[in-house]
Amino acid sequence: MYAIIMAGGSGTRFWPLSREKMPKQLLKIGGEDTLIRLTVARVLPLVRMEDIFIVANQSLADTISHQLSSKFPRSWDGNFILEPEAKNTAPALGLAALHLSQVDPESIMVVLAADHFIRKSADFLDLLRTAAKAAEGGYLVTLGIKPDRPETGYGYIKAGDACSEPDLSSIYKVQAFVEKPQRETAREYLKDGRYYWNSGIFVWKTGTLLSEIEKHIPPLHAGLMEIRKHIGTDREAEVVKEVFKSLDPISIDYAVMEKTDRAAVIPADIGWSDVGSWTALDDVSERNQAGNVVAGNVIDIGSSNSIVYAEKRLVATIGLNNMVVVDTPDATLVCSKDRAQDVKKIVDELKKRKAEEHLIHRTVYRPWGSYTVLEEGDRYKIKRIEVNPGAKLSHQMHHHRSEHWVVVAGTARVTNGDREYDVHPNESTYIPISTKHRLENLGKIPLQIIEVQNGEYLGEDDIVRFDDDYNRHATNTRRPLPQVNKEVV
Amino acid sequence: MYAIIMAGGSGTRFWPLSREKMPKQLLKIGGEDTLIRLTVARVLPLVRMEDIFIVANQSLADTISHQLSSKFPRSWDGNFILEPEAKNTAPALGLAALHLSQVDPESIMVVLAADHFIRKSADFLDLLRTAAKAAEGGYLVTLGIKPDRPETGYGYIKAGDACSEPDLSSIYKVQAFVEKPQRETAREYLKDGRYYWNSGIFVWKTGTLLSEIEKHIPPLHAGLMEIRKHIGTDREAEVVKEVFKSLDPISIDYAVMEKTDRAAVIPADIGWSDVGSWTALDDVSERNQAGNVVAGNVIDIGSSNSIVYAEKRLVATIGLNNMVVVDTPDATLVCSKDRAQDVKKIVDELKKRKAEEHLIHRTVYRPWGSYTVLEEGDRYKIKRIEVNPGAKLSHQMHHHRSEHWVVVAGTARVTNGDREYDVHPNESTYIPISTKHRLENLGKIPLQIIEVQNGEYLGEDDIVRFDDDYNRHATNTRRPLPQVNKEVV
Numbered sequence: 001m002y003a004i005i006m007a008g009g010s011g012t013r014f015w016p017l018s019r020e021k022m023p024k025q026l027l028k029i030g031g032e033d034t035l036i037r038l039t040v041a042r043v044l045p046l047v048r049m050e051d052i053f054i055v056a057n058q059s060l061a062d063t064i065s066h067q068l069s070s071k072f073p074r075s076w077d078g079n080f081i082l083e084p085e086a087k088n089t090a091p092a093l094g095l096a097a098l099h100l101s102q103v104d105p106e107s108i109m110v111v112l113a114a115d116h117f118i119r120k121s122a123d124f125l126d127l128l129r130t131a132a133k134a135a136e137g138g139y140l141v142t143l144g145i146k147p148d149r150p151e152t153g154y155g156y157i158k159a160g161d162a163c164s165e166p167d168l169s170s171i172y173k174v175q176a177f178v179e180k181p182q183r184e185t186a187r188e189y190l191k192d193g194r195y196y197w198n199s200g201i202f203v204w205k206t207g208t209l210l211s212e213i214e215k216h217i218p219p220l221h222a223g224l225m226e227i228r229k230h231i232g233t234d235r236e237a238e239v240v241k242e243v244f245k246s247l248d249p250i251s252i253d254y255a256v257m258e259k260t261d262r263a264a265v266i267p268a269d270i271g272w273s274d275v276g277s278w279t280a281l282d283d284v285s286e287r288n289q290a291g292n293v294v295a296g297n298v299i300d301i302g303s304s305n306s307i308v309y310a311e312k313r314l315v316a317t318i319g320l321n322n323m324v325v326v327d328t329p330d331a332t333l334v335c336s337k338d339r340a341q342d343v344k345k346i347v348d349e350l351k352k353r354k355a356e357e358h359l360i361h362r363t364v365y366r367p368w369g370s371y372t373v374l375e376e377g378d379r380y381k382i383k384r385i386e387v388n389p390g391a392k393l394s395h396q397m398h399h400h401r402s403e404h405w406v407v408v409a410g411t412a413r414v415t416n417g418d419r420e421y422d423v424h425p426n427e428s429t430y431i432p433i434s435t436k437h438r439l440e441n442l443g444k445i446p447l448q449i450i451e452v453q454n455g456e457y458l459g460e461d462d463i464v465r466f467d468d469d470y471n472r473h474a475t476n477t478r479r480p481l482p483q484v485n486k487e488v489v
Numbered sequence: 490m491y492a493i494i495m496a497g498g499s500g501t502r503f504w505p506l507s508r509e510k511m512p513k514q515l516l517k518i519g520g521e522d523t524l525i526r527l528t529v530a531r532v533l534p535l536v537r538m539e540d541i542f543i544v545a546n547q548s549l550a551d552t553i554s555h556q557l558s559s560k561f562p563r564s565w566d567g568n569f570i571l572e573p574e575a576k577n578t579a580p581a582l583g584l585a586a587l588h589l590s591q592v593d594p595e596s597i598m599v600v601l602a603a604d605h606f607i608r609k610s611a612d613f614l615d616l617l618r619t620a621a622k623a624a625e626g627g628y629l630v631t632l633g634i635k636p637d638r639p640e641t642g643y644g645y646i647k648a649g650d651a652c653s654e655p656d657l658s659s660i661y662k663v664q665a666f667v668e669k670p671q672r673e674t675a676r677e678y679l680k681d682g683r684y685y686w687n688s689g690i691f692v693w694k695t696g697t698l699l700s701e702i703e704k705h706i707p708p709l710h711a712g713l714m715e716i717r718k719h720i721g722t723d724r725e726a727e728v729v730k731e732v733f734k735s736l737d738p739i740s741i742d743y744a745v746m747e748k749t750d751r752a753a754v755i756p757a758d759i760g761w762s763d764v765g766s767w768t769a770l771d772d773v774s775e776r777n778q779a780g781n782v783v784a785g786n787v788i789d790i791g792s793s794n795s796i797v798y799a800e801k802r803l804v805a806t807i808g809l810n811n812m813v814v815v816d817t818p819d820a821t822l823v824c825s826k827d828r829a830q831d832v833k834k835i836v837d838e839l840k841k842r843k844a845e846e847h848l849i850h851r852t853v854y855r856p857w858g859s860y861t862v863l864e865e866g867d868r869y870k871i872k873r874i875e876v877n878p879g880a881k882l883s884h885q886m887h888h889h890r891s892e893h894w895v896v897v898a899g900t901a902r903v904t905n906g907d908r909e910y911d912v913h914p915n916e917s918t919y920i921p922i923s924t925k926h927r928l929e930n931l932g933k934i935p936l937q938i939i940e941v942q943n944g945e946y947l948g949e950d951d952i953v954r955f956d957d958d959y960n961r962h963a964t965n966t967r968r969p970l971p972q973v974n975k976e977v978v
Contacts, residue, residue: 016805299838301831308823314846316505316835319825327821334797334823336808342790346805349788357803374863374871379914380897382863382871382939404917406893406941408869425868426943428893428917450871452895452939454915 001132002107002206003047004096005039007056007064007114008086012344012358013277016331017309020359021059025114026067029275030284030293036064036114037071042121043112046128049074053099054114055081055092062367062470084241088249089200090213090256091220095240097209098224102231105207108132113200117284119271131203131266134163134171140212140257141171141203144196144265145272150186153276155179155198155253157265174263177253196265198253199272208262216259223247277340278324278333281307296327305337329362329372367470368393369446381458385439387412387447392440394468401455401462403431405439410447413440423449436466490621491596491695492536493585494528496545496553496603497575501833501847502766505820506798509848510548514603515556518764519773519782525553525603526560531610532601535617538563542588543603544570544581551959552854573730577738578689579702579745580709584729586698587713591720594696597621602689606773608760620692620755623652623660629701629746630660630692633685633754634761639675642765644668644687644742646754663752666742685754687742688761697751705748712736766829767813767822770796785816794826818851818861856959857882858935870947874928876901876936881929883957890944890951892920894928899936902929912938925955 011023018024025036033041040052049072056064061080068076081096093111100107110128118124131141144157160175162168177198181189189195214221223243230239257263273283285293292303296310303320310327317325324340326333335343350358363372368391374382387393387410395415405412405428412423415438416431423429431437433455441447455462500512507513514525522530529541538561545553550569557565570585582600589596599617607613620630633646649664651657666687670678678684703710712732719728746752762772774782781792785799792809799816806814813829815822824832839847852861857880863871876882876899884904894901895917903912904927905920912918920926922944930936944951 016803299835301834301838302828314505314820314844315823316820316832317823318831318835319828320823321825323823325821325823331803331805332814332816332821334804334806334809334812334814336810339791339808342807343805345790346788346807349790355803375873377873377897377937380939382873384864384866384871402915404893404895406943408866408941408943426891428919428941430917448866448869450869450941452897452917454895454897 001047001051001110001128002100003043003052003110003112004081004093004100005036005052005054005112005114006089006092006200007036007054007060008083008092009115010086012347013341014275015343015347015358016328016333017326019357019361021364022063022361023060023115024275026060026063030117030281033071034067035117035275037067039112039114039116040068040072042118042124043110043128046125047110050079053079053081053096055083055096057086058082058084063365066365066367082240084237084244086249087244087247089252090217090250091223091244091247093209093252094213094217094220094224095227097206097213098228099231100206101210102228105205105210107206108135109202109204109206109209111200111202111204113274115275116199116201117271117273117275117280119284120269124268124270127266127268127270128203130167130170134165134168134264134266135203135205135208137165137168138205138208138262139163139171139264140208140260140262141264141266142174142257143199143201143203143268143270143272145199146267146269147186147190147195147197150183150190151197152180152183152186154274156181156189156195157198159194159196159265159267163264171264171266174257174265177258177263196267197272199268199274200253202252202257209256212256212260212262217250217255220247220250220255277343278307278326278335279337279340281309307337331357366393367391369441371451374450376458379454379456379458381453383451383453385447385449385451387439387441387449389441389444389446392469393438394463394465394470395436395438396466397434397436397464398455398462399434399464400457401453402433402435403437404452404454405429405431406450406452408448408450410441410445411443412447412449413442414438415440438467490536490540490599490617491589492532492541492599492601493570493582493589494525494541494543494601494603495578495581495689496525496543496549497572497581498604499575501836502830503764504832504836504847505817505822506815508846508850510853511552511850512549512604513764515549515552519606519770522560523556524606524764526556528601528603528605529557529561531607531613532599532617535614536599539568542568542570542585544572544585546575547571547573551856555854555856571729573726573733575738576733576736578741579706579739580712580733580736582698582741583702583706583709583713584716586695586702587717588720589695590699591717594694594699596695597624598691598693598695598698600689600691600693602763604764605688605690606760606762606764606769608773609758613757613759616755616757616759617692619656619659623654623657623753623755624692624694624697626654626657627694627697627751628652628660628753629697629749629751630753630755631663631746632688632690632692632757632759632761634688635756635758636679636684636686639672639679640686641669641672641675643763645670645678645684646687648683648685648754648756652753660753660755663746663754666747666752685756686761688757688763689742691741691746698745701745701749701751706739706744709736709739709744766832767796767815767824768826768829770798796826820846855882856880858930860940863939865947868943868945868947870942872940872942874936874938874940876928876930876938878930878933878935881958882927883952883954883959884925884927885955886923886925886953887944887951888923888953889946890942891922891924892926893941893943894918894920895939895941897937897939899930899934900932901936901938902931903927904929 009023011018014024065076156178158176159172291305293307306320306323308325322337324335347358369387498512500507503513554565645667647665648661780794782796795809795812813824836847858876901912
């Protein structure tokens with residue numbers, strides 16, 4: 001059994017906590033750990049780590065890989081299936097199926113979202129085991145969540161007759177997929193009992209999916225066959241890119257599930273939430289007596305039914321009702337709960353203004369650690385840089401800025417032009433403009449330095465990389481597809 | 490005519506914009522300038538700058554003086570009457586009257602609050618001129634604001650008969666001072682037409698006030714006479730301190746105005762607001778079409794009747810109604826308008842927690858310029874320091890920290906142990922622990938440096954001052970009372 005974790009979320013609805021470069025699957029939302037790490041941990045009783053594949057964009061792969069490695073200590077770099085561009089779920093899942101088919105066309109593919117929350121893990125795994133049996137029999141199984149409210153934000157699946165096969169009596173043939181309903185219709189669905197929320201969690205045989213794609217999305221199938229010809233060659237990444245460019249974006253639900261006669265639904269009562277907006281915290285988090293979900297540095301007087309999330313800075317709230325307040329180092333959101341869906345309009349507005357607050361946080365994660373912008377002024381910028389033990393930044397140079405480094409913790413091995421030396425806490429060094437330099441942490445604790453940049457242009461793109469542990473001196477736009485489980489073949 | 494500006498406000502109700510060290514009179518609230526500068530500017534057609542005295546605590550005098558100097562270029566250091574401790578208005582006004590009486594017992598004293606807003610300046614000055622005539626005749630005149638709503642937050646003055654003197658027909662003898670009423674009573678007052686809000690703005694002859702104090706507050710009068718004996722001597726500050734310590738706190742309204750038979754009220758329709766809480770912004774600021782008062786880096790979608798104030802960071806608001814949102818670099822307030830009075834409870838809670846967010850801002854003003862704390866970490870602290878042209882910090886030393894300075898704008902003259910040298914933009918220097926040092930800006934533009942402190946203790950009180958342009962190497966707890974207008978005597 002293989003798990004395909006779809007991690008392409010764009011991070012708009014949890015702004016300002018989520019950003020384009022830090023979407024919600026990478027955040028601890030309502031739980032003790034990030035959603036993607038919870039997702040991986042949840043399936044580990046059923047799936048080996050090397051059989052988990054994450055479908056994501058190159059721009060997120062580093063961050064995801066680092067996040068997974070720090071919890072599950074191994075290299076996750078080989079577990080990625082990289083989408084060259086977002087084309088909705090069908091092309092991404094087709095690509096994943098293609099790769100699994102190289103290993104074993106009879107393999108079972110469990111498709112999960114990286115950013116869902118499931119409270120009842122054991123029940124969920126039981127369902128996956130049952131669904132796998134149905135998948136063996138050729139069904140395309142989707143998990144249908146038993147509705148507990150007349151939700152208008154999800155599509156529904158109408159269950160038909162139970163499957164007649166032995167052991168599959170708890171699985172139903174799909175009678176129809178139904179669009180997001182109006183409130184009144186949603187109430188009827190709830191009463192009817194045969195309607196389930198479409199969770200986007202699927203279980204099928206790799207070969208089944210590929211033949212359904214061949215039947216229902218011929219252009220995608222043709223593209224996949226083209227890619228197959230080049231797997232393992234120098235041109236592989238390029239071909240994937242060309243094929244994706246040529247494809248129309250389309251969802252697997254619309255393109256396959258609604259058309260196939262092999263669709264089945266397994267009813268699921270597993271404490272599921274798609275964590276679709278800030279109000280989902282009410283479902284996935286602990287509320288206090290006044291109905292508030294409060295986290296972080298908050299002083300509240302007399303609020304009710306509200307969500308207040310603070311990071312480091314102080315947030316004081318008085319007499320709120322039905323509100324969401326989210327504070328981050330560079331932006332604060334204050335929103336009526338009824339309008340939580342409109343958060344993406346704020347993100348749209350920020351994009352229009354070419355602001356940065358939708359794109360990145362003040363703290364940006366890199367394969368070697370992280371940096372935090374503390375202040376930007378006229379001709380200067382101040383960063384706190386943290387380098388993981390054993391890690392080093394690229395050998396680099398800037399055309400427009402010089403850098404003052406003050407070490408505040410750990411020891412820095414500095415390459416500065418031709419010289420190499422160590423800088424200790426309470427010592428500083430100076431990297432002149434246009435000088436090749438490198439920063440490395442040979443020690444056992446994180447290295448922290450304060451960097452004061454001076455220059456007429458201080459953009460992150462003023463960097464020439466000469467040598468990089470993370471291959472970022474290359475064009476940086478693609479990464480070879482993983483050679484999945486070659487040892488099995 | 491002399492103006493006494495009472496500037497003792499504690500800055501709790503406009504938190505987080507106001508702080509103990511930055512109360513609301515020092516802030517631009519709803520206007521183009523700070524309330525205290527607007528207050529000074531307003532009376533300048535009637536009162537010479539050297540005849541304006543500011544009653545304040547020592548801890549605020551530097552900041553006020555600096556703020557006034559930057560708008561009205563002269564030294565304001567001689568314009569302060571320093572309260573050694575807050576004892577409500579009667580002792581402070583007694584002290585002010587004592588000093589004016591040294592100049593001229595017949596002088597007219599106009600008492601103003603530093604933190605009120607008055608829209609109709611010309612009308613206000615006309616009223617002061619009329620009130621001064623009544624004061625000449627021995628009246629203690631108070632400005633009574635014509636109510637436009639049944640306000641329960643103010644005390645009221647009931648006007649009696651008009652004064653019989655020629656030219657004083659627009660002034661009424663006070664029939665009674667009335668405590669803050671209940672809503673129903675306030676409605677009756679509004680309908681009645683003879684009730685006015687007690688503004689706390691007074692006009693009287695210095696000699697009149699002193700003799701009323703003698704009659705109604707004998708211990709205060711005795712204390713003032715004791716102080717008088719020591720004016721101009723070395724012991725003056727000490728005696729003021731001792732006298733204030735012995736006095737009971739009491740307001741001039743309660744102790745004198747309610748008891749004297751010389752109280753008069755002049756009705757005022759001058760667009761007055763005491764700017765008593767965040768909701769006062771609705772009165773003193775421009776509202777947009779949706780009834781919002783919005784300032785700063787704000788993106789709003791569909792809010793109404795709300796106040797949103799952002800400094801530098803981004804604040805996004807969606808669907809708010811009747812709310813106050815105030816963002817500052819270290820704290821954010823989100824408050825229902827109905828609960829704006831409860832902001833002081835947040836300040837109380839912060840005091841209880843021994844937090845700093847009620848006390849100071851991240852930016853702290855000093856006589857020589859300002860500093861902003863950018864980040865505090867384990868054994869390090871980062872500041873941006875701005876030194877005004879021509880200014881210098883004290884010659885100082887720290888027992889527990891060393892300092893790295895990187896100049897980002899201007900030129901720094903640095904004294905470092907025995908050496909003296911200049912540091913230019915993109916240059917740095919290092920001040921070792923326990924080394925006497927000094928920072929000075931000899932240039933014509935503000936000097937900006939980034940300071941990285943390293944040490945096991947980084948409190949502001951780890952400072953030994955050897956020489957200081959601002960006399961802060963002394964005990965720092967008192968300052969001699971100004972020798973008012975000796976040239977006049």
